[in-house]
Amino acid sequence: RHHVLSLADFTAAEYNTVLQTAASFEEVLSRRTKKVPTLQGQVVANLFFEASTRTRSSFELAAKRLSADTLNFAASTSSMTKGETILDTAKTYLAMGTDIMVIRHREAGVPDAIAQEMDRLGVRVSVLNAGDGQHEHPSQGLLDLFTICTLIDPSNPQLELLKGKKIAIVGDILHSRVARSNIWSLTASGAQVHLAAPPTLLPKLFAEYVLEEAGDLSSISLISNRQLFIHWQLEPALQDADFVMTLRLQKERMTAHLLPSLREYHQLFGITRPKLQLCRPNVKVLHPGPVNRGVEISSELMDDPEFSLIQSQVTSGVAVRMALLYLLGSSKV
Ligand code: CP
Numbered sequence: 001r002h003h004v005l006s007l008a009d010f011t012a013a014e015y016n017t018v019l020q021t022a023a024s025f026e027e028v029l030s031r032r033t034k035k036v037p038t039l040q041g042q043v044v045a046n047l048f049f050e051a052s053t054r055t056r057s058s059f060e061l062a063a064k065r066l067s068a069d070t071l072n073f074a075a076s077t078s079s080m081t082k083g084e085t086i087l088d089t090a091k092t093y094l095a096m097g098t099d100i101m102v103i104r105h106r107e108a109g110v111p112d113a114i115a116q117e118m119d120r121l122g123v124r125v126s127v128l129n130a131g132d133g134q135h136e137h138p139s140q141g142l143l144d145l146f147t148i149c150t151l152i153d154p155s156n157p158q159l160e161l162l163k164g165k166k167i168a169i170v171g172d173i174l175h176s177r178v179a180r181s182n183i184w185s186l187t188a189s190g191a192q193v194h195l196a197a198p199p200t201l202l203p204k205l206f207a208e209y210v211l212e213e214a215g216d217l218s219s220i221s222l223i224s225n226r227q228l229f230i231h232w233q234l235e236p237a238l239q240d241a242d243f244v245m246t247l248r249l250q251k252e253r254m255t256a257h258l259l260p261s262l263r264e265y266h267q268l269f270g271i272t273r274p275k276l277q278l279c280r281p282n283v284k285v286l287h288p289g290p291v292n293r294g295v296e297i298s299s300e301l302m303d304d305p306e307f308s309l310i311q312s313q314v315t316s317g318v319a320v321r322m323a324l325l326y327l328l329g330s331s332k333v
Contacts, residue, residue, distance in 0.1 A: 002331055003115045003127045004324060006136045007184035012159055015145065015188065019157040021323035022146050022316070029065065029319060039068035039329045042099040047090065048130070049075040049105040054289055054314055055130045055139065059102045062321035066329070071098065090114045100126045100328055108133035108177075126328040134175050134253070140288050141181030143320040145189070147313050148243055151284065163190035166280075168237040170196045170269055171247035171296050174203055175254070178288045179247060187226035194229045196237035196269065200258055201249075206230050234269050238278040245286040246271045246296045262295050272298040276307065284309050 001014075028036055044063035048056050056072070063070045071093065075081075080089060090101060101118075103111040115127035131137040148167075149157035167186050173179045173195050186193045199207040231237045238244065251259060276283055285297065285307050293299040302308055 002124065002328060003111075004138050004328065005112050005115060005127065005129045007138045007141050007181045007188075008136075010184065010188065012188065015142075015159045015185065017327065018142050018320065018323050019146055019149055019159065021327060022142075022319040023150070023157050025065075025319040025322040025326070026150075026316075028322075035065050035067060037067045038326055039063065039066040039099075042068045042329055043071060043097050044068045044100045044102065044325060045071040045073065045093045045096075045098040046102045046130075047073045047093065047104075049080075049086065049103075049110070050131070052104055052130070054317060055104065055137075058314070058317040059128075059130065059139075059321050059325075062318050062325055063100075065318070065322055066325055068099075068325065068329070071096070086110060087114065087117055090117065094118070094121075094123060094125060098125060100128060100325060102128045102130045103132075104130040105132050108135035128324060128328065131177055133177065134180070135177055136181045137177040137288075138181050139317070139321055139324060140178050141185045142324070143313060143317045144178075144182055144245065144286060144288070145185045146320050147286065147309055147316045148284075150316070151309070151312075159189045161189075162186065165189075165191045165242040166194065166240055167191050167243045167245065168194045168196060168241040168279075169245045169247065170234060170237060170271060172201045172249050173197045173206070173247065174201045174258075175250040176247045182245065183228060187228055190227075192227040192229065194231060194237040194241070196231045196234050198260065198265075198269065199232050200260070202230065202232070207232075234275070235278060238275060241279040241283060243284050243286060244271055244276070244279060245288075247288070248290060249292055249295055251292075262292075266295055266298075270294075270296055270298065271301060273301050273304070273307070276301075283307065286310065286313060288313065 046056055046059055060070050111127050111129040111132050118125045129138055149161050152161045169179050286309050287297055
């Protein structure tokens with residue numbers, strides 16, 4: 001493959017290649033120089049049509065650690081304010097010799113449309129989806145997988161380490177591209193993935209399913225041979241969980257009738273230390289960031305190094321994005 005747009009079609013071999021490559025780049029990042037000449041002469045363009053802190057900065061740093069040249073674009077300060085289209089913007093970066101385009105947009109499908117245009121033009125440009133609307137955020141899914149796998153076995157992170165683990169994904173599933181990518185990667189590993197959210201914050205198909213099952217533990221077989229469970233209460237998802245991934249309440253994507261009372265939401269679905277007593281004793285908590293402190297997770301838990309992997313996720317992001325850029329740059333994925 002020469003684009004990464006989604007994790008839906010990732011194979012176990014591809015996951016393991018990314019995990020092993022990221023582990024080797026973690027070793028590079030632990031050295032004093034932190035840099036390799038692998039992508040010298042290549043150009044990585046970060047085309048961000050929607051706001052970002054972590055993803056944009058870590059793709060930029062990852063590209064620089066691989067000795068690539070980087071171009072950073074933000075729609076608000078670009079010629080799009082004068083009416084230039086997305087495709088014309090992408091073609092402008094192509095004309096400057098871009099090899100890899102990292103694209104974030106608030107509409108699902110924009111990275112895919114640009115990838116199709118590049119293929120139609122017959123150019124060897126790779127497109128990496130850095131988050132498109134409510135669709136997917138594959139590099140976040142891969143860095144979450146890497147964070148969990150390296151915690152279990154730092155010397156040999158691989159997909160199979162998650163087999164039989166219970167992972168709860170809690171919160172605003174409806175708007176979460178992170179959840180969609182993580183559902184693909186975590187269920188591919190053989191883990192049991194339990195979603196927990198109020199029905200109004202679940203995709204319609206999932207919400208209808210849970211309502212029909214009267215809120216019981218509900219197994220859904222939308223993806224064959226994978227273990228995905230959906231709950232509209234928090235407790236069954238947390239019970240004996242090994243990992244809890246909590247998601248940001250995406251207020252900016254909600255119409256007024258969807259936005260819950262933040263106090264009530266925190267009481268029912270917010271992750272706190274006392275609620276973790278339902279989980280396995282060494283449970284760890286993840287959050288893709290940015291965080292609404294005191295809403296989806298208590299401020300105290302977010303900063304508690306005994307439970308929180310949130311800073312490790314950010315750190316892992318650089319090695320995982322180096323792996324993706326390297327594998328695309330050398331066409332090995
Ligand atoms: N997790 C994530 O995508 O964060 P940013 O929006 O800051 O990039």
